[in-house]
Amino acid sequence: DVKVTQSSRYLVKRTGEKVFLECVQDMDHENMFWYRQDPGLGLRLIYFSYDVKMKEKGDIPEGYSVSREKKERFSLILESASTNQTSMYLCASLLGTEAFFGQGTRLTVV
Amino acid sequence: GEDVEQSLFLSVREGDSSVINCTYTDSSSTYLYWYKQEPGAGLQLLTYIFSNMDMKQDQRLTVLLNKKDKHLSLRIADTQTGDSAIYFCAENARSDGQNFVFGPGTRLSVLP
Numbered sequence: 429d430v431k432v433t434q435s436s437r438y439l440v441k442r443t444g445e446k447v448f449l450e451c452v453q454d455m456d457h458e459n460m461f462w463y464r465q466d467p468g469l470g471l472r473l474i475y476f477s478y479d480v481k482m483k484e485k486g487d488i489p490e491g492y493s494v495s496r497e498k499k500e501r502f503s504l505i506l507e508s509a510s511t512n513q514t515s516m517y518l519c520a521s522l523l524g525t526e527a528f529f530g531q532g533t534r535l536t537v538v
Numbered sequence: 539g540e541d542v543e544q545s546l547f548l549s550v551r552e553g554d555s556s557v558i559n560c561t562y563t564d565s566s567s568t569y570l571y572w573y574k575q576e577p578g579a580g581l582q583l584l585t586y587i588f589s590n591m592d593m594k595q596d597q598r599l600t601v602l603l604n605k606k607d608k609h610l611s612l613r614i615a616d617t618q619t620g621d622s623a624i625y626f627c628a629e630n631a632r633s634d635g636q637n638f639v640f641g642p643g644t645r646l647s648v649l650p
Contacts, residue, residue, distance in 0.1 A: 432580070461638070468546060470626060471581075471640040518580055525569050525630060527638060529580035 431455075434519050434530035441537050447506040449533050451519030459522035460502040461486075462494065464515040465532070471518060477502055509537045542641035544627055549647045556614040558644045560627030563608060567629040570603060572612045575624045575643070584612070584625075614646075622648045 435450035453460065459478050463471040463486075473486030477496040491513060495503040502521075506513055514537045519530040541563045550556045562570070568589055573581040587594045587601045587610075594601045600613040614621055627641040 437578075463640075468642050470542070470642040471628075471638075473638070520581075525586070526583055527581075529573075529582070531578075531580045 432519060432521050432528050432530040434517075434533050436533050437531065439533060439535045441506075441509050441535065443510060443537055445506075445509050445537075447509050447535065447537075449504040449506075449517055449519075449535070451502045451504070451530055452500050453502075453521040453528070454500065455521065455523060455528075456499060457521040457523055457528075458499070460496070461520040461522070461527070462492075462502065462504045463518045463520065464488070465518055466515050474504065509535075511537050513537050542627055542629055542639050544625075544641040544644045546642060547645050547647070549649060550617050551649050552617060552619060554617055556612075556617045556621065556646055556648075558612045558614075558625050558627075558646065560610040560612075560641055561608055562610065562627070562629045562639075562641075564629055564639070565605075565608065569630045570601075570610050571626075571628040571630070571638075572599075572601065572610075573626040573628060573640075575626065577623075581626060617646075617648050619648045619650065622646055 432453045441447050461476040462474045472488050475494040477483045483494050493505045517533045520527045543561045571586040572584040574584045575581050598615045602611045624643040624645050626643045
């Protein structure tokens with residue numbers, strides 16, 4: 429079975445902190461994605477990566493950056509966390525046309 | 539740009555059928571998906587349909603696609619309490635998979 433693992437289920441951070449959300453997949457997938465999920469808005473794409481060191485902005489990249497130094501790991505970085513970044517963050521990797529999701533990280537910025 | 543719409547809530551009684559509807563705007567969508575999210579969990583792929591199909595059945599799940607109206611539905615027969623979850627419709631217009639667009643999700647509540 430494909431496994432996509434996000435490093436934390438729950439995080440609480442202070443405004444202005446730098447936050448790292450880590451995602452690891454074990455199936456050598458090239459494409460990886462970061463989404464945020466908010467009630468009534470569904471999933472919105474923040475960034476995606478189609479290869480090591482390659483990244484593309486999604487629909488809402490402002491306030492975020494990403495890092496893909498190794499194929500299996502895709503990191504989402506909040507350079508200076510703000511309260512409007514309180515959300516559920518979901519990582520996914522892609523095999524063919526099927527996306528596999530991690531369990532999500534619920535981030536609260538206080 | 540692409541847009542996917544769903545109603546936000548649906549309540550049904552245990553044993554009844556549930557029908558969750560979705561409309562999308564991108565006529566070039568190649569694949570359409572239904573994902574299920576249980577409380578506290580990530581998204582799990584339930585089923586998907588190619589755009590050249592009208593219907594797909596998989597045990598209790600039936601997916602109907604009306605390409606002309608850009609309407610997708612998911613029917614769950616004999617709905618159980620374990621089916622309570624949020625159901626996301628998604629479209630993918632690119633063969634390289636780099637353009638998933640998700641709907642807002644429909645929260646299905648199954649009443650005893």
